[in-house]
Amino acid sequence: MIQVLQDDDKMPSGKHKDCLMEKVPASYLHWLWINGKKTDFKCPVANYIRENISFLKSEHPDGIWD
Secondary structure (H helix, E strand, O other): OOOOOOOOOEOOOOOOOOOEHHHOOHHHHHHHHHOOHHHOOOOHHHHHHHHOHHHHHHHOOOOOOO
């Protein structure tokens, strides 16, 4: 089963550890995405990004998400 974090879950690690996912800046999630998370299908943070990519694109339109 694929684990997907929800907005009210806490960021499990990194610079924004223990921050609610909905409060983690889209720019930081974008940085994770382009630095390897987009190919990691077992990572809950990557799956959160996949599930919320439309919103994240609008919040951080300068990033390349594809």
